[in-house]
Amino acid sequence: MASETAPPSRAPPRKLTGKKQEIDAFIDQFDTFLFDCDGVLWRGSVLLPKVVETLEMLRSRGKKLVFVTNNSTKSRETYSKTFAKFGIPVTVDEIFGSAYSTAVAISRVHKIPEGKRVFLIAEAGIEEEFDAEGIPHFGGSQPLGFPDEDVAEHCGPDPTVWAVVTGLDRKLSYAKLAMAFGYLQDPNVHFFATNVDSTFPMPGRLLPGAGSCAAPLTLMTGRTPVAFGKPSLAMMDSIESKYKLDKERACMVGDRLNTDIQFGIQGGLKGTLAVLTGVSTEKEILEAGETGDGPDVYLDCLGDLLG
């Protein structure tokens, strides 16, 4: 019997034309906008066009804004300084990052036992969020305390290690990978990641993302980390409860199909809006639409929401 391809259950992505009436009708469907940051608001150290004005326009129309980033290199507190540097008025409470999401999941859901600690392949953002949640940790941005060439003596087993957590670590070393590999030999040691983005958008190019720091461990151990950033439902659940989110009146805005847009779709939000200033291209967005994985609508850049 000839197999029939089921039609995608979602309409193909539609490019908003920028006409005021159309943009207004789109915006009016929502009370809350969840914004990705890298690739939507800025790219590296470059603020994208008309971002400040667009966010101001949404606030002036009474919209609630939440900034949902997979960037784990900064805590929410430090990230608020990035917003300030770009002249975007945002409170710490409006920021929800993958480092915070991971800290909350470990302390309140998985409940790390007394006397246990976490080995980090990550930067300061996770350390700050872990400190705030009272999660003991080592590794990360701290010196290992021994010469790298002695690493074989420091790879466990270590009964105090409860989990290995990976995030983006721009000082990733062979020694850190060797230690994580050693701890993960024990099947009781959890393997968590803040996020597994393959790439990181910078002006004019992509750099390796947080997923590239977890991937060598998957190769070594055959284990896949449980990730707490976009598109995980754990992150959506935390956001829903923290912000009393009405998903039927919420829209996810992002630049990456497999994190931001999937987060909105799988998380059950009413709307998804993609912008072309980050990772995913228009071609990829249209192709994703063929399998029902595209955004509802897309724009060249966030500033086009001004009409």
Ligand SMILES: O=C(O)[C@H](O)[C@H](O)COP(=O)(O)O
């Ligand atoms: O590799 C990463 O961690 C991510 O590419 C990066 O931090 C993405 O941040 P977002 O676009 O979610 O703000």
